[in-house]
Amino acid sequence: xxNGKPGRRVVVTGLGVVTPIGSTVPEFWASLKAGKSGVTPxxxxxxxxxxxxxxxxxxxFDPKQRLKHFKRDRIITLADxxxxxxxxxxxxxxxxxxxxxxxxxxxxSACIIGSGAGGLTTFETAYRDLFxxxxxxxxxxxxxxxxxxxxxxxxxxxxxxxxxxxxxCSACSTATHAIGIARDYIRDGMADVAIAGAxxxxxxxxxxxxxxxxxxxxxxxxxxxxxxxxxxxxxxGAGILVLESLEHAQARGATILAELRGFGMASDSQDMVKPTxxxxxxxMQTAIEEAGITPDQVDYLNAHGTATADNDINETKAIKNVFxxxxxxxxxxxxxxxxxxxxxxxxxxxxxxTIMAMRESWAPPTIGLDEPGEGCDLxxxxxxxxxxxxxxxxxxxxxxxxxxxxxxxxxxx
Amino acid sequence: MDEVxxxxxxxxxxxxxxxxxxxxxDTQLTDLKIESLDLAMIVxxxxxxxxxxxxxxxxxxxxxxxxxxxxxxxxKSLIAAKQASAAKA
Numbered sequence: 001x002x003n004g005k006p007g008r009r010v011v012v013t014g015l016g017v018v019t020p021i022g023s024t025v026p027e028f029w030a031s032l033k034a035g036k037s038g039v040t041p042x043x044x045x046x047x048x049x050x051x052x053x054x055x056x057x058x059x060x061f062d063p064k065q066r067l068k069h070f071k072r073d074r075i076i077t078l079a080d081x082x083x084x085x086x087x088x089x090x091x092x093x094x095x096x097x098x099x100x101x102x103x104x105x106x107x108x109s110a111c112i113i114g115s116g117a118g119g120l121t122t123f124e125t126a127y128r129d130l131f132x133x134x135x136x137x138x139x140x141x142x143x144x145x146x147x148x149x150x151x152x153x154x155x156x157x158x159x160x161x162x163x164x165x166x167x168x169c170s171a172c173s174t175a176t177h178a179i180g181i182a183r184d185y186i187r188d189g190m191a192d193v194a195i196a197g198a199x200x201x202x203x204x205x206x207x208x209x210x211x212x213x214x215x216x217x218x219x220x221x222x223x224x225x226x227x228x229x230x231x232x233x234x235x236x237g238a239g240i241l242v243l244e245s246l247e248h249a250q251a252r253g254a255t256i257l258a259e260l261r262g263f264g265m266a267s268d269s270q271d272m273v274k275p276t277x278x279x280x281x282x283x284m285q286t287a288i289e290e291a292g293i294t295p296d297q298v299d300y301l302n303a304h305g306t307a308t309a310d311n312d313i314n315e316t317k318a319i320k321n322v323f324x325x326x327x328x329x330x331x332x333x334x335x336x337x338x339x340x341x342x343x344x345x346x347x348x349x350x351x352x353x354t355i356m357a358m359r360e361s362w363a364p365p366t367i368g369l370d371e372p373g374e375g376c377d378l379x380x381x382x383x384x385x386x387x388x389x390x391x392x393x394x395x396x397x398x399x400x401x402x403x404x405x406x407x408x409x410x411x412x413x
Numbered sequence: 414m415d416e417v418x419x420x421x422x423x424x425x426x427x428x429x430x431x432x433x434x435x436x437x438x439d440t441q442l443t444d445l446k447i448e449s450l451d452l453a454m455i456v457x458x459x460x461x462x463x464x465x466x467x468x469x470x471x472x473x474x475x476x477x478x479x480x481x482x483x484x485x486x487x488x489k490s491l492i493a494a495k496q497a498s499a500a501k502a
Contacts, residue, residue: 136460137460141450
């Protein structure tokens with residue numbers, strides 16, 4: 001965040017995603033336009049006694065195809081799924097940005113790719129091997145697959161990034177923190193280019209049991225802001241942006257997709273699961289102030305909108321708190337209704353959806369919103385997307401632990 | 414080449430980026446461009462394949478991992494040791 005000090009302008013020049021409703025940006029956008037849901041019956045491992053039997057899984061990703069052109073990182077296809085998704089999304093974003101690889105000025109480049117949980121499925125496989133199958137050892141790559149910074153390291157190796165390279169970890173705010181920190185590094189002159197976002201792939205038996213025990217998953221679907229909402233739906237995915245200083249992008253004649261105008265972060269410091277109104281409000285307010293705009297200039301808000309009872313009503317209250325009367329005119333949607341909740345990767349995927357919405361002048365809908373929930377009385381763009389000019393747009397990520405983040409994007413300068 | 418050597422070479426080839434067909438017992442592992450991470454996976458596969466455990470530390474220069482022949486010898490001696498202890502038991 002700015003601490004009141006002005007710095008260099010930061011722009012977005014590349015977008016990349018892997019999601020359950022499309023494993024490239026064009027496919028993902030086509031699915032959002034079509035109002036497609038990525039929620040399907042759980043598959044890929046023994047379901048045993050699981051009670052929640054749906055998720056938004058990525059089922060058709062072949063790393064040997066998608067990552068076969070990787071040159072410098074020779075073990076990417078042996079990495080955990082979460083690293084595959086990060087690598088594929090970063091690859092797409094870098095190609096879109098038109099950056100030459102390896103990067104021309106490696107020490108002025110950053111790679112900040114977070115994950116809420118890292119290689120959790122590798123953990124599960126290793127522990128099954130040890131504790132159930134009584135194997136004498138885990139696979140030799142187990143440790144490298146698990147560590148939460150391995151996606152950042154793999155991407156950094158492949159693309160020749162030698163500046164700040166690490167992961168963020170803040171549950172559902174992970175990607176947004178990564179993007180915000182990368183923004184700060186560029187704004188403050190520490191780097192010129194950054195690959196930033198997050199990746200997540202945690203859907204396995206143990207994770208489903210853990211989430212089930214917390215009683216926040218829906219057995220039916222992800223219906224943000226709806227009366228029928230009864231929990232969130234876990235998803236796989238990755239969302240990555242390429243950020244650059246405005247001068248750097250202009251000097252190489254890059255196509256600027258949007259400007260990252262504001263970033264706010266604020267922690268509730270109250271409870272692991274019960275959110276406050278104040279925390280998200282301060283995050284949104286800070287992002288708006290940094291953007292140098294007034295709340296009524298924000299045209300679209302991609303909400304955190306998880307479809308849990310607490311989040312949707314609390315986020316609605318926070319939006320009203322920040323936007324006052326404009327809250328009722330603001331077009332809001334939760335794209336989680338379509339791509340599910342990819343935990344740490346959510347902010348990255350939703351930043352991509354937000355920037356695409358600005359570029360295509362079309363705000364994606366909240367699908368499954370037949371009847372709004374009590375206290376959910378704003379314009380959540382129910383079921384059908386909307387053609388509209390989006391000059392400034394916001395994306396919220398509000399995480400367990402009360403870790404709130406918000407981004408404001410503006411038009412290309 | 415005997416069965417153990419053939420199997421060891423097969424495992425080595427599986428972990429080489431560009432597998433070669435001219436591997437002999439005298440071939441140096443460094444000539445095969447096998448690096449530490451490859452070696453960890455090779456050791457894992459050999460252990461699985463022969464049902465043995467190879468004492469190996471990636472931090473130490475190990476004589477047994479100089480040439481293909483020295484790996485084969487090490488594997489043979491470990492197999493023999495295992496059979497001897499099984500016979501005793």
